Amino acid sequence: MTGIRKVAVIGGGVIGGGWVARFAQNGLDVAVYDPDPQAERKLAGLMENAAHAFAALIPGDRPVFGKVTFVSSMREAVEDADLIQESAPEQLALKQKILAEIDAHARADALVASSTSGLLPSDLQQAMRRPERLFVAHPFNPVYLVPLVELVAGNATAPETIETAKAFYAALGMKPLHVRKEIDAFIGDRLLEALWREALWLVNDDVATAEEIDDVIRYSFGLRWAQMGIFQVYRIAGGEAGMRHFMAQFGPCLKWPWTKLMDVPDLTDALVDKISDQSDAQADGLSIRDLERIRDDNLVAIMRALAGQAGGAGWGAGELLNTYEASLAVTPLPKAAPDITRPLDLHTATVLPEWADYNGHMTEYRYLQVLGDATDALLALIGLDAEMLASGRSFYTVESHLRHLAEGKVGDKLTVSTQVLSSDGKRLRIFHTITNDTTGDVVATGEHMLLHVDTTSGKAVTAEPALGETMAKLAAAHAGLAVPDAAGRAVGQPR
Known part of the structure; x- marks a missing residue:
């Protein structure tokens, strides 16, 4: 796996914890540093759900689970790591400070990845002595299941850093996407932000509740997006003439005054309360851990279903899953010879x-x-x-x-x-x-x-x-x- 065998994760929250699970379930030893005194307890629940999901996703032979160790200082976490995954809160000054400290204590050949969902790597590199090793590796929640990771280079990032990163994350069963131009919020979050703005307006204007908007997504285009994305779905909508016909037929409606993408409703206390109350009602008493388990089981079912398509070769995330499983089979884990005197x-x-x-x-x-x-x-x-x-x-x-x-x-x-x-x-x-x-x-x-x-x-x-x-x-x-x-x-x- 590109020579990377030990990693450090700085920040053990939802995203950092997801990285811990993804790394460990691929056999990597992980050192975790998080100043939150509750971090280890919080991570334990996430890791339990992740182990459940991974066992269902890969029902055959799996890598021996890596060792996860909580350490008391950032220096202890990074000093012998091959790769450091920074997953601190989305505050530029805080991340710059943390990355500078990582840079000071990490080995000269170690790579440094930031899980930022929108900050530019060129800005993150400002306080580093070795900025060429810094890149953005932006995942999607839950990190231990959703395969996409956006890789973004800064002005000072070395090309070989990105190439090594692509090979590393691919070996973890992920789909590394090199974002060729450094752009705020990258690709995935820019698309999500557009939908999120429209959703906020629909709730704000009492057109729909939070649950009704989720129903629109999960019972319609969300099903199509899961396996074809948006452009290929619209190509089919164009009929036999394909995308060109679709663009000619539906292109003019893009000028109609439907969208409020250039504006966002004020997040007043009243709107926040409305959305929070609707979300609580939608959860219907299920805890976050309950919802995580339901979400994970659904994702596993979708990916395994996609893995059986195209004559068994798989489609979309299912094809990627098949490739990942095959890579595990190509390099089987060492097993002791069985004791043939017993069953x-x-x-x-x-x-x-x-x-x-x-x-x-x-x-x-x-x-x-x-x-x-x-x-x-x-x-x-x-x-x-x-x-x-x-x-x-x-x-x-x-x-x-x-x-x-x-x-x-x-x-x-x-x-x-x-x-x-x-x-x-x-x-x-x-x-x-x-x-x-x-x-x-x-x-x-x-x-x-x-x-x-x-x-x-x-x-x-x-x-x-x-x-x-x-x-x-x-x-x-x-x-x-x-x-x-x-x-x-x-x-x-x-x-």
């Missing part, structure tokens, strides 16, 4: 929102999916690889018996343990047990008979010597284990 824990899974049925429980075919993935993990362990598959050798599952014993709910982390009951070179009989890691309950079991086959003829054949020896070794190692009570049971047999 093998080869597969874990997290129950995703889309796995739930109308009762909020894991659907039947998802149990079979988890068991199938565990079988694949076992076959990989015994030596079934791409080369063997290409040669026309594989395993077919010819019989299964699945028992549903407990409910799997969204967010549950499941571990599958696998026991080899027997093997004769052609047949492999296995028994899986799915356990809920949180409760310890056995959620389901699956007994399966697999045949080693020649895929050209479709007939069972004896496995190659190396594969057969591994199968026999596992069967012998597990021969001394107690046979599960459910092994060999018939469907409907009394417990």
Whole structure:
């Protein structure tokens, strides 16, 4: 990951805390400095939600979680960091002071990123002795899920700083966008500001409530924006003639006196109270942590749905997610060799929102999916690889018996343990047990008979010597284990 292994985060609030989660869930050690005595407590709740979301977003192998350490001084945080992410309040003088202190104590080769949402990096660099390493890395909340990060260089920023930053944030599963011109509020916030101004006027003039405006967005164009943005959506609106026709048809309305973009209502106490009261009513008793969890689950569901589009290649944020997951698979995390004298824990899974049925429980075919993935993990362990598959050798599952014993709910982390009951070179009989890691309950079991086959003829054949020896070794190692009570049971047999 571009040589960056340890980072420092200055400011552990909503944005800084989001960065801590994003960094740590990618295996980076993070030193956090925040003078707020409540910072560590506040961050703990955010980190819990972030861990829940990341487990659902990346249900397979994930990096080993990085170490997060709160330190008592800025110097202690930055002095051995490879990259420092400043996330202090949006006050130019304060940020300049903090960046100067970071600059004084950080290693000469360390990069310095500011999370500012609108301050110009050229202004932020003014008090730094090494301004060439400073750049803006502006994220969007929640930082640990939303992938976009705007990268902005100042007048003194070195080109290689931006290039290193692009590679670094991309390795975190993000979409780094280099904003080519230094401009107030960059790109994202300028677009959001336009919509926000109009929304304030609509509430101020009693045209709509806060909840009604949110409904307009989430039930209409927000759905389109999530996967196509604005220009591509309007291209479709132009019909077969495309964008040129759309611009000709709807361009004149841009001159109509609809918008109040050049003005903003006075944020009087009355307007602030009105918006706050409407927002409280809309929340309907849900805490900020509750709303964060709901927002995160929805974002995960949207991104994972997009990941399955375009024939499985993914679309938009889903395509980016697939690329990120593939990068984790290309460089798998080191694992200790399994103890084959015990049932093998080869597969874990997290129950995703889309796995739930109308009762909020894991659907039947998802149990079979988890068991199938565990079988694949076992076959990989015994030596079934791409080369063997290409040669026309594989395993077919010819019989299964699945028992549903407990409910799997969204967010549950499941571990599958696998026991080899027997093997004769052609047949492999296995028994899986799915356990809920949180409760310890056995959620389901699956007994399966697999045949080693020649895929050209479709007939069972004896496995190659190396594969057969591994199968026999596992069967012998597990021969001394107690046979599960459910092994060999018939469907409907009394417990």
